[in-house]
Amino acid sequence: MDLSGVELARAYHAQVVGPLLARRFPGMPYAAALLGSGSEVLGLDDAVSRDHDWGPRLTLLVPEGDVGRVERAVEQYLPGSFLGLPTRFALSGETTDQHRVEVSSTGGFVRARLGLDPRGGMAAADWLTLTGQAVLEVVAGPVFVDTAGEVTTVRRLLGSYPEDVRRHLVAVDWARIGEEMPLMSRSGDRGDDLGSRVIAARLVDAAVHLAFLLEGRWVPYPKWRGLVLGELPHTGEVVATLGGTMTAPAWRERQDALARALGALMDRQAASGLPTVGPAVVPFWDRPYLHPDPRVVDRVRACVVDPAVRAWPVRRGSAEQLATDVGLLGDPRARRRLVELTDGGLDGPGR
Incomplete structure (x- = not known):
């Protein structure tokens, strides 16, 4: 298998998942992308990466009311393999083989990574709760289809710190x-x-x-x-x-x-x-x-x-400046609590 993770995901959507959606949910707006964790999202996977947590995977973002229906259809109609690779496999720490087409709404996916949805507005302090890696899990991977433009909007809002x-x-x-x-x-x-x-x-x-x-x-x-x-x-x-x-x-x-x-x-x-x-x-x-x-x-x-930012003490850094623990930095709620412990707390629409 000489394909990169990005190439594999693009082919998986074009040949399997996209046609499945067109048959089962014609006209439904959706986004298909390679998002989340994994070196392939950053385009940095190689042959070594394929020994674990690597295979046909995709992120599908659909309207909130359609998430359950799409999940059931994907589970039922996905083939057992694609390009000679199993479409169902266990990730590290798991024992059950599952397909790796993550189905969510745009808001649900983004909140799971960031702890908030930037489309609802962000206070200055909300940016301190983010890590670069959490943002990259939303903005770094390739987007193959975005018919509603929701992913494009989210990425624009997360382009950089204010x-x-x-x-x-x-x-x-x-x-x-x-x-x-x-x-x-x-x-x-x-x-x-x-x-x-x-x-x-x-x-x-x-x-x-x-x-x-x-x-x-x-x-x-x-x-x-x-x-x-x-x-x-x-x-x-x-x-x-x-x-x-x-x-x-x-x-x-x-x-x-x-x-x-x-x-x-x-x-x-x-x-x-x-x-x-x-x-x-x-x-x-x-x-x-x-x-x-x-x-x-x-x-x-x-x-x-910004007077709110000017009021911050210099020791009030972002979560990834305050801590290095992988488990803490990977948990949006824990990051928020960490920042809340610093002087000033959190306020604004992202709370």
């Missing part, structure tokens, strides 16, 4: 890096190379998140962050210097590599239209350590216009 929210989150990432960068050097200087490397990994993760914000792109889950970031047009120096931070043999080289990475990020920040400082890093008191110039946080926050 500019004031993006500015705030950029400031949060600089603050996160500034808080821990001297600790990376301090622990290494005291002979704790392991501790220094652990902190370096945390700092690189924050810097990668910042890089995606500055490029106006949603950050995928960790497995693909480096690969996707490296494929963006202006991030070569950032990727190379962050890689050098991770491979540096000692704390001084580690600090210098991270300082170069932060300088490259500051250049990208200028290119994105946000205020900067120069140089990006400055000495930390009288010690031989470096940290980001603290003025950058206030300068970026000073550009925020």
Whole structure:
């Protein structure tokens, strides 16, 4: 099987699922796409991906009142195999083979991933409850049919953070890096190379998140962050210097590599239209350590216009800035509760 997941899904719709819908539900508006989780949604699957959770799959979004009827028809009329692949298979952690045509309404599908439907309006704080991966599960995969235009509308609304929210989150990432960068050097200087490397990994993760914000792109889950970031047009120096931070043999080289990475990020920040400082890093008191110039946080926050966002404390980041636990970040309700714990709570139409 040489088809990619996208090619397989497109053929599955064209040859099996689309004709089934045309026969059983003529004229019904619907969308067919490859959405949700899985490397194939991002176009990053390969031969290795096919050893589990891979096969003919599709997302069908139909009118709310038709979901049950379509589910029953799909269950009854799907063939047992397609292009030599079983159409029913178990996913990781499951024991029962099931078809992988997910049938939902547009609103139901989007709420299951995001915890809200952006078509109903979003308060600024609602954006903090999203993760890049959750949004990508809605906006990244190919859409084969969208007769009602509902998926197109949702994707337009989720194209990027509102500019004031993006500015705030950029400031949060600089603050996160500034808080821990001297600790990376301090622990290494005291002979704790392991501790220094652990902190370096945390700092690189924050810097990668910042890089995606500055490029106006949603950050995928960790497995693909480096690969996707490296494929963006202006991030070569950032990727190379962050890689050098991770491979540096000692704390001084580690600090210098991270300082170069932060300088490259500051250049990208200028290119994105946000205020900067120069140089990006400055000495930390009288010690031989470096940290980001603290003025950058206030300068970026000073550009925020929306009074609701201006009122947020700098520690009020997005869910993926506040936590790294995979289970928590994959649960829209848990993400919302996490953000509610920060100062200010949540309000507005998305609550």
